[in-house]
Amino acid sequence: MIATHSSDLKQTRFDSVQASAHPFCLVCSRSNPLGLGLKFVCEADGSVSTTFLGHPALEGFEGLLHGGVIASLLDGAMTNCLFAHNRAAMTAELNVRYHKPVVIGEEMSIRAWIEHSRQPLHEMAAELKQGGEVKASATAKFMERS
Numbered sequence: 001m002i003a004t005h006s007s008d009l010k011q012t013r014f015d016s017v018q019a020s021a022h023p024f025c026l027v028c029s030r031s032n033p034l035g036l037g038l039k040f041v042c043e044a045d046g047s048v049s050t051t052f053l054g055h056p057a058l059e060g061f062e063g064l065l066h067g068g069v070i071a072s073l074l075d076g077a078m079t080n081c082l083f084a085h086n087r088a089a090m091t092a093e094l095n096v097r098y099h100k101p102v103v104i105g106e107e108m109s110i111r112a113w114i115e116h117s118r119q120p121l122h123e124m125a126a127e128l129k130q131g132g133e134v135k136a137s138a139t140a141k142f143m144e145r146s
Contacts, residue, residue: 011042014084021088027076038073038110040080047113048081054104065102070128074138077112078124082142085114089122089142096138102130120144 018040022028030037040048052073060066075094082089102108112126120143128136 014042017083017086027072028080042084047111048084049111051107051109053107056104059104063104065104070102070136071096073110074126077110077126078140081112082122089144091140092143093141098136100135102135106130
């Protein structure tokens with residue numbers, strides 16, 4: 001399929017950067033049989049988003065998504081936001097705030113955006129919502145690979 005619309009072209013470029021930089025990523029690769037295989041979408045405001053339905057294999061406390069998985073989802077979203085801006089950078093610092101428990105089996109949405117960017121450092125933010133409520137949020141600093 002040939003991308004003819006500018007947002008289609010941006011998504012195609014994003015998918016290419018993602019596949020090249022993260023070919024076997026636990027969060028976003030479709031090639032990793034044990035991975036989550038999340039598909040991030042470029043939004044008009046420069047952010048990226050995805051939805052996810054957790055399953056019991058990712059449980060921490062009974063019926064709740066493990067906090068480490070939540071951190072991985074937020075970190076992966078911020079990484080993919082950078083891919084959408086044609087940047088490949090690694091997490092240098094990650095701060096996660098858990099606001100409320102995330103229920104397994106209920107759809108959640110994850111969104112990430114750039115707060116400040118000055119090469120080689122990028123300051124990012126992300127949030128995980130479920131039922132319209134922010135359940136977890138994160139900020140991070142990413143450094144471009146040299």
